[in-house]
Amino acid sequence: MIEHTVDQLYVGQEFVTNVWISQKAKQELQKMRRFPDLGKLVDKIRYWAVSGFEKWEGATRPIVPEWDGVFSLRYQSLHRILGFYENDDRTRFIVIDVFLKKDRGLNEAESGRIDRVGQVKKLNLWVRGQ
């Protein structure tokens, strides 16, 4: 059963990593619309997409591997933009969910959201929109 429809966010020849984003992730970012640094956050994603996400990956870098093939794009230690590489191909990244951490570590609900994104990847519970 398809859970997520994803749309193009940054897709094209100028991007080493093309990025798609789910409706859910857009809704979560919409809640942050009054967040003053939202533009900066998306600006980072665009920059990383142009130069390629792979270069920015690592435990101490802004794109962090979580588990089950899920990666989180991080901003100021609180924001977690969750997604995965389609077929583990570093040129295609699918953003599924977004949340703001409540505390220093992840609580159960937040870990559960990472688990869920892992399931979306594993079971292909997503599809591209128009």
Next chain:
Amino acid sequence: MTVDWLKQAQEDYSNSPDGYIHEFRLSFAEFVIDRLRELGWSQKDVCEKLSVSEPLLSRLLSGDHNWTSASAGKIFWALKSRARVRPPEKKTPIEIPVEYYSPAGHPILDTSAEGFTYRGHDGKENEIQFKDFEGIKASTFRKRTVSGSKAGNDIATGSAKSLG
């Protein structure tokens, strides 16, 4: 829900003074990452050389750290690189203006497989059909670049009757 508002937020930010600073910091972070890869070093290696903590270097690599020019200079030193700020390259296409002239020096205004139109010395436009002139082909005409361009000079491609 479209992504337009997200892209607009990014564009608005990118065009702000903060956006310029952000891009500068990200490009510096990218340089550090690329250089570490070239040297085969880990972040830990460069942290030891600089006597800085890994969390600090991580903040730098996120593009969020407000490092000083002195700190940046030390990083260049640690990574055995010198750096200078250069003006952005102008990426404009090179256009080489070309004009065609008949062997007699008449500027060609228009050409086709059948013939051409040229401006005579009296300033009037004249039309010539190739079939009327033995031995004349389109390739006969000289190509001359407009003065000031960097391309080559006249290309002589054979002889033809003068058009007078």
